[in-house]
Amino acid sequence: MDDSSPRLRAILFDRDDTLIEDVPYNGDPDRVRPMPHAREALQRARRAGLRTGVLSNQSGIARGILTVVQVEAVNAQVERMLGPFDVWRYCPHGPDDGCRCRKPQPGMIRSAAGELGLCPAEVAMIGDIGADVEAAAAAGARGVLVPTSRTRPDEVQAAAVVVPDLVAAVALLLEDAGGLS
Ligand SMILES: [Mg+2]
Ligand SMILES: [Zn+2]
Numbered sequence: 001m002d003d004s005s006p007r008l009r010a011i012l013f014d015r016d017d018t019l020i021e022d023v024p025y026n027g028d029p030d031r032v033r034p035m036p037h038a039r040e041a042l043q044r045a046r047r048a049g050l051r052t053g054v055l056s057n058q059s060g061i062a063r064g065i066l067t068v069v070q071v072e073a074v075n076a077q078v079e080r081m082l083g084p085f086d087v088w089r090y091c092p093h094g095p096d097d098g099c100r101c102r103k104p105q106p107g108m109i110r111s112a113a114g115e116l117g118l119c120p121a122e123v124a125m126i127g128d129i130g131a132d133v134e135a136a137a138a139a140g141a142r143g144v145l146v147p148t149s150r151t152r153p154d155e156v157q158a159a160a161v162v163v164p165d166l167v168a169a170v171a172l173l174l175e176d177a178g179g180l181s
Pocket of ligand 2: 092101102
């Protein structure tokens with residue numbers, strides 16, 4: 001985040017336990033509950049002219065617990081509650097499938113940035129676990145960890161940038177982007 005880094009153009013968010021409460025393998029739109037600060041954080045990012053996206057590991061599909069239709073219904077509910085996002089990606093694979101999209105792999109960040117016409121250095125990824133910020137680092141994007149009480153202490157310790165909530169995460173990124181907040 002020095003002077004040589006390109007200007008921030010987009011913020012990509014993890015979904016579960018970052019934008020909405022994590023209900024494991026949830027396929028029911030009625031169980032979607034926004035996390036505290038999610039609306040305000042998104043509002044600040046959008047007002048600053050940044051584009052927004054959601055990147056989510058959904059291994060419940062590979063495990064046969066969830067269908068694509070259910071995941072997309074939950075994602076649609078997230079948009080109804082939190083407003084429109086410019087890009088969505090979810091990984092349907094399991095941890096042993098060796099895909100390039102499941103975080104901490106960088107595939108979804110690269111692909112989402114590409115859809116927005118950006119390079120990964122112009123995007124940031126905010127998430128609640130190590131895999132989110134590891135994916136950011138692997139892609140060459142900025143990563144910010146917003147831990148919950150369920151985040152493992154070693155993941156908090158390993159993260160380069162840790163802030164207490166989503167609004168603080170967006171504020172920090174906007175500051176780095178040149179005081180757009
Ligand atoms: Mg999460
Ligand atoms: Zn995948």
